Amino acid sequence: MGVAGTRLFFDGWKGDEISSGVNIQVPLDGPKKIEGTWKKQYQLTVNSDYGSPTGSGWYAEGDLASFGTTKPRDPAGIWNQQIFQGWVGDSESTSLTGTILMNGPKTISAEWEVDYSVAMFNGFIIAIAVITGLLIYVKSKKGFGKNKLSKSDNDKKIEKKIKKSTLSSLGEIFNSKSTPKIDDPIIDEQLPETIQSNEPEKTPPQVIASEPIQKTTQIESSIKNMEYERSILSKKSEHLEDSLEKVEHQKNELYS
Numbered sequence: 001m002g003v004a005g006t007r008l009f010f011d012g013w014k015g016d017e018i019s020s021g022v023n024i025q026v027p028l029d030g031p032k033k034i035e036g037t038w039k040k041q042y043q044l045t046v047n048s049d050y051g052s053p054t055g056s057g058w059y060a061e062g063d064l065a066s067f068g069t070t071k072p073r074d075p076a077g078i079w080n081q082q083i084f085q086g087w088v089g090d091s092e093s094t095s096l097t098g099t100i101l102m103n104g105p106k107t108i109s110a111e112w113e114v115d116y117s118v119a120m121f122n123g124f125i126i127a128i129a130v131i132t133g134l135l136i137y138v139k140s141k142k143g144f145g146k147n148k149l150s151k152s153d154n155d156k157k158i159e160k161k162i163k164k165s166t167l168s169s170l171g172e173i174f175n176s177k178s179t180p181k182i183d184d185p186i187i188d189e190q191l192p193e194t195i196q197s198n199e200p201e202k203t204p205p206q207v208i209a210s211e212p213i214q215k216t217t218q219i220e221s222s223i224k225n226m227e228y229e230r231s232i233l234s235k236k237s238e239h240l241e242d243s244l245e246k247v248e249h250q251k252n253e254l255y256s
Helices: 117-175 211-255
Strands: 006-015 034-047 057-060 064-068 081-089 097-101 106-115
Touching: 034 064
Parallel strands: 034 106
Antiparallel strands: 006 034, 034 057, 064 097, 081 106
């Protein structure tokens, strides 16, 4: 018809023959009169920069056409979000969906407002997360260095204490007084006192151990002394082992 958004569509036949088809057969058994009927159609155009608009198309004159759009993806974007404000053009509805009477070509557009407050909110959260992460990282680095230094100082203290304890134990062992030795048997080589008498002076007999008996006694004494020394060394060895066990136990307690 020459008007944008307007067109005619064939609606059927009326008169002596009624049909909705474009082509029909009419029996000529007498005079016949038929007339084609046409109706107007108007175009509805629905626009939206966000979401998915619906309802665009051709509608018959007088029809009530439905239209609408969907919200953008949910949740909103990280840096901005779109807020639906309503429709502009041939409809001023503020709802996402609506209806419009098709008494002519219609064009409606969804109006959106870009909200950047979500960017500020998300940026604030991201900044807090980054600052928190940096603080945790710096604190962990400082703590690691401090623990490492403390551990080194602690190792020095432990080694010094172990060394001191070991030397002290060894000193106690070797500086302790041993049980007095068994006195060697003394062979009385002195001459007995002379007995005064009226009898003529006589030389008293001298009691002197013979050389073989004296050597045998000395050997027996040396053997006893050796056995004694061996027993003393055995006790010192046991004492040393006990001290070493104590030192090892102290070392384990310090490191644990």
